[in-house]
Amino acid sequence: MRSLRKRPRSDNLANQKRSHSTSYGRYIYLSILIVMATSLANYMWGDLIMLRGDGLVLRDKAILAASYTSRVEEIFVEEGQTVNKGDVLMHIESSEQLERLADLSTQQADLTQRAAEFKLRMQIANRLLPLAKQREAQTTKLLGVVDDLQRKGNLTTSRYEEILKSSFDASSHLVQLTVDLDMLSGQIGSLEAAREDAAVALEKLKAHYSDGKITASVSGTIGTEVPSPGAVYRTGDPMLSIYAGEAYILMYLPRRYLFSIEPGMAVDVSNGRTNVAGVIDSILPLSDALPKEFQNSFKPMQRNQLARIKLQDQPIFPVYEKVRISRPYW
Structure with a gap:
């Protein structure tokens, strides 16, 4: 019998060099571990060494309430309109x-x-x-x-x-x-x-x-709730609100930190689009529950001490907008 194919002998095979391949999967795995560890450490202990807090943009608010039972006949302003002290806002009638x-x-x-x-x-x-x-x-x-x-x-x-x-x-x-x-x-x-x-x-x-002429008691911006002609208000019912004065930030301080927070401390205020420099004007001897938009669903309701931040520049921050406060490190 004669073989159809010649097979090489196993005792005289030529040495073969093993090819070397880069292990990118290992690097990706280690990077994911590092990111997860850093995120966990930041979540657990980040507030101890970095100033991070939530705040609301506020302005002084003047509320015009009905001094007697009245009916709105005409309204001369709209939401967000800027008015001066003494401007006629609406005309009412009271029998x-x-x-x-x-x-x-x-x-x-x-x-x-x-x-x-x-x-x-x-x-x-x-x-x-x-x-x-x-x-x-x-x-x-x-x-x-x-x-x-x-x-x-x-x-x-x-x-x-x-x-x-x-x-x-x-x-x-x-x-x-x-x-x-x-x-x-x-x-x-x-x-x-x-x-x-x-x-x-x-x-x-x-x-x-x-x-029946209702005039503005202060200069400022009309709030979002504006009465309509024909609306009837009883004594004490708020009819209109005017936001006056410069905007400021009401900050909810962190519950724990290893650094000192004092009046005069420089901070950065951001709403996600604009960054503005500010200074802590005063630390109020008050605490309040965090608004719902600041609450963590996995934590019980928290109460934080309040601080007032004065903005060095007056940006166009809407009233009651949520902002983030941090500390500049450079």
Whole structure:
């Protein structure tokens, strides 16, 4: 038999060189381990050595609340509009205030009329007083003569009684006029004081109502909630808000850290698009629960101490925007 293929012998095979290949998988695996270890260390102990905190962009807020039950007739502003102090924001109408204005006007008119009547009575009394004094003096003098005639028997009893009655009426009239003058003087003084109080109250109410014009108490930006025409507000209900003053950051400090955080410390503020330099203006002696957008679903609700950050530049940060605060290290 003869083989069809010649096979090499195993005892005389030529030496073969093993090819060398780069182990990229090992490097990738080690890199993933390093990244995971670094992330875990940063999550567990990063706050101890690096300043990282959450904050909200805030501005001073002035709320315009309804002082009385009112209905919005016209609105002259919109959300985000910039207004100056004294600008007319809306026009309202209040039947309650209009009734009070009418009542005060009627009351003032009544007091004025009563004061005029009392003054007229006082003028009449002042003119009658000299005549009453003269009559009282004449009847007193006549009564002395009549007494002499009565003692001598030259005057009848009925006539003497008539003269006595006339003298009594004259004295009574004089006393009545004197008392009326004193009483009218006091009543006119009280009415004048009441009328002045009513006039002052009426003017204050008119100024407060101001024909239903609501003006801005501060200069700033109109908030997101703007009333619509026809809306009705009860006493104390907020109608409009104005954000005034410069923007600042209310920062929620970390719960633990190994470095000192003091007023005057420089920080960086970022909203993901813009970075702005800031300075910690004050550390407030207050703590508050983190807003929902800052809470961690895997941790219980936290309370952090608050700090106020003053921005060196005033960027266009929307109010209530969430920002991240860190410490510059270069």
